[in-house]
Amino acid sequence: MIHRLVCVLGAVLLCTATLSAQKDPEAVAVDDDVAAGLDLTAVSEVFRDSKDLEDFEKRLNDPDAGVNNLDLDRNGDVDFLRVVEQGSDDTRLVILQAVLGENEFQDVATIEVEKTDTDQYNMQVRGNEELYGPNYYIVPAVHVHLFPVVTWMYRPLWRPYVSVWRVGVYPRWWRPWRPVGVTVYRTRTVHLTTRASFTVSRTSRVTTVHKVHYTPHRSTMVRSRTTVTKSPGGKVTVRKSTTTRRRR
DSSP: OHHHHHHHHHHHHHHHHHHHHHHOOOEEEOOHHHHHHOOHHHHHHHHHHOSSHHHHHHHHTOTTTOOOOOOTTOSSSOOEEEEEEEEETTEEEEEEEEEEETTEEEEEEEEEEEEOTTSOEEEEEEEOHHHHOTTOEEEESSOGGGOHHHHHHTOSSOOOOBOOOBTTBOOTTOOOOOOOOHHHHHHHHHHHHTSOSEEEESSOOOSOGGGSOOOOOOOTTEEEEEEEEEOTTOOEEEEEEEEEOOOO
């Protein structure tokens, strides 16, 4: 009797393990160059601490803070990240764009926020698929309604924030600087990435983002390649590698 029970239990565990392997979600592998240039968890924490989107843009590009370490055009200087906001009804979309040249913008990530019928908020930071791979989200583990910037975004008489900065027209407080190595970058941002206010997810939480008619900006300087591998257990891994041509 005991032997039969052990056999049945073993079969159940084997079946459960098999089903888990079959249902294992698509793994996400972030491009090392991009991850070393812009950690979206650190970006999320900067967003949380900002009073409005103008303040967020300044904090994001602050040379002394070092959150932005992205050099997509490989010219030896960190790219300026401009912030553009769009919205529809109770949905807000904040776009982070790398300024790479005259009329050359590459969307790096979007911050998506929606207000529900119960006056609650859902939020996610979505990495651009060309740079971070598919289904790469940073989602909050805390209440979003406490973020000053979210309150500002849902203020009465809302008007979208659109950055005025572009190539050759930068704020006085900004200056180009050289990107640093991975170890130095992680040391600079560790005070943000270890807060545990956000976590990585493969599942979207904002369901109304489709209401915003958003046309992504893709620079001709950026090229990406997708590599898909499958383990013996059936786990699929998608890796995105990004290459760029130098700006002359």
